[in-house]
Amino acid sequence: MYRKILKIITVLFMALVIIVPVTVKKLPAINEKYAMAEELENNVLQNYVRASALAKEKKNPDDILKSTDNQDGDLKIELPASVGESKQDVSVETDYLTQTVYVKLKTDEENYFTDYSITGNSDYIDSMQYYKNDGAGVIAIATDKLYETKYLIKNGSLYIKFVNLHDIYDKVVVIDAGHGSRMSGAVRNGVYEKDINLDIVLALKNLLDDYSGDKKIGVFYTRTTDVNPTLQQRAALANKADADLFISVHCNSYETGNFTAIHGTQVLYSQSDDRKLGSKRLAQICMDNVTKETGSSAFGLLEADNIYIIRTSNAPVALVEAGYMTNREELDNLTNPDYQKKMAQGIYNAIMQAFDEGY
Numbered sequence: 001m002y003r004k005i006l007k008i009i010t011v012l013f014m015a016l017v018i019i020v021p022v023t024v025k026k027l028p029a030i031n032e033k034y035a036m037a038e039e040l041e042n043n044v045l046q047n048y049v050r051a052s053a054l055a056k057e058k059k060n061p062d063d064i065l066k067s068t069d070n071q072d073g074d075l076k077i078e079l080p081a082s083v084g085e086s087k088q089d090v091s092v093e094t095d096y097l098t099q100t101v102y103v104k105l106k107t108d109e110e111n112y113f114t115d116y117s118i119t120g121n122s123d124y125i126d127s128m129q130y131y132k133n134d135g136a137g138v139i140a141i142a143t144d145k146l147y148e149t150k151y152l153i154k155n156g157s158l159y160i161k162f163v164n165l166h167d168i169y170d171k172v173v174v175i176d177a178g179h180g181s182r183m184s185g186a187v188r189n190g191v192y193e194k195d196i197n198l199d200i201v202l203a204l205k206n207l208l209d210d211y212s213g214d215k216k217i218g219v220f221y222t223r224t225t226d227v228n229p230t231l232q233q234r235a236a237l238a239n240k241a242d243a244d245l246f247i248s249v250h251c252n253s254y255e256t257g258n259f260t261a262i263h264g265t266q267v268l269y270s271q272s273d274d275r276k277l278g279s280k281r282l283a284q285i286c287m288d289n290v291t292k293e294t295g296s297s298a299f300g301l302l303e304a305d306n307i308y309i310i311r312t313s314n315a316p317v318a319l320v321e322a323g324y325m326t327n328r329e330e331l332d333n334l335t336n337p338d339y340q341k342k343m344a345q346g347i348y349n350a351i352m353q354a355f356d357e358g359y
Helices: 002-025 028-041 193-209 231-240 279-294 328-334 337-357
Strands: 057-059 075-078 090-095 100-105 118-120 125-133 136-143 147-154 157-164 171-177 217-221 245-252 265-269 298-303 317-324
Touching (some): 090 147, 090 157, 100 157, 171 193, 193 317, 279 298, 279 317, 317 328
Parallel strands (some): 245 317
Antiparallel strands (some): 057 125, 075 118, 075 157, 090 100, 100 136, 147 157, 265 317
16 A cells, blocks of 8 residues: 555646646747755855854844833943044944944953953844954944944944835845846856856935936945846845845846847736735836836736745835846847946836835
8 A cells, every 4th residue: 555655646746747847938038037045045155244154152132132211222232441432442333234333442351251241122133142353342233123323432332223225215126137147147259147146236226316307216226346146145135124125136148148139127026925015016017117218028927926035025026027038139238338228227217106106
């Protein structure tokens, strides 16, 4: 009996092994997206500044912090006597991508948590670490969400306040330039997709930096240089920023890699997001504005919950495939700075329209 059941299971498994690849290959666009997602999700080539590699002291914040209601700010960090109040002696920097606040102190102290006190509210904090780096003592504070910080030095202590982004900004946007570093994406005629994606995002950044409208918009980028954040970091930035919009920029390519007549802009969205002002509507807004601005044809919208950053995004998300690198004319356009600026303008217009519609 057991042998018969085992034989049936084996036959079913072999059938699946044969059927699934054939089925997926009949869907070239989806097949390519699966490949892209798998390539990125398996990427462990880089790990953004992770304090634990250097940490001598890593502790649960509840083991360090002593709560007090009588202080300015959410944290009160006692400073070693050798530390002054200048920027050369104390700095506070936020790595937005990893939601980590780095407090750098000009000190030779080896064991800060043992010899000095930190008081305040641990509700904002996931972990705290202390390590020495380049002659400075560094307290790395990993937060539960993305915050802006305000700080002051008074009476030998550093006071840090964590401020919710939506208490500062009317709208929060996260922009993602796909791929990066050794993960180049599609490559055609010596052109790397990662570079086109970044060029478009940097052109978009210029437009958003110059925004002077009536909304206060906070914009955060997964990358502005040739680095490759993990998929988890890209999605986490949008989620932990409580973003109103999440837009990722990519370029398309036909699965064979050969030059073809296939061309046009495609926008991917989350089919599981059934909000009226959700991912599908955002994708359509992006499509309309990008094709209007660039003259590119609309290749269509594509359901794409198979892609990690789309299926895990809490915010309305649109992944804009600017064009096909496997189309000769479109590749020429995608590498043209003027065309890249038009593409960026289209995405910028889409963001503004989305906010006008109530996103």
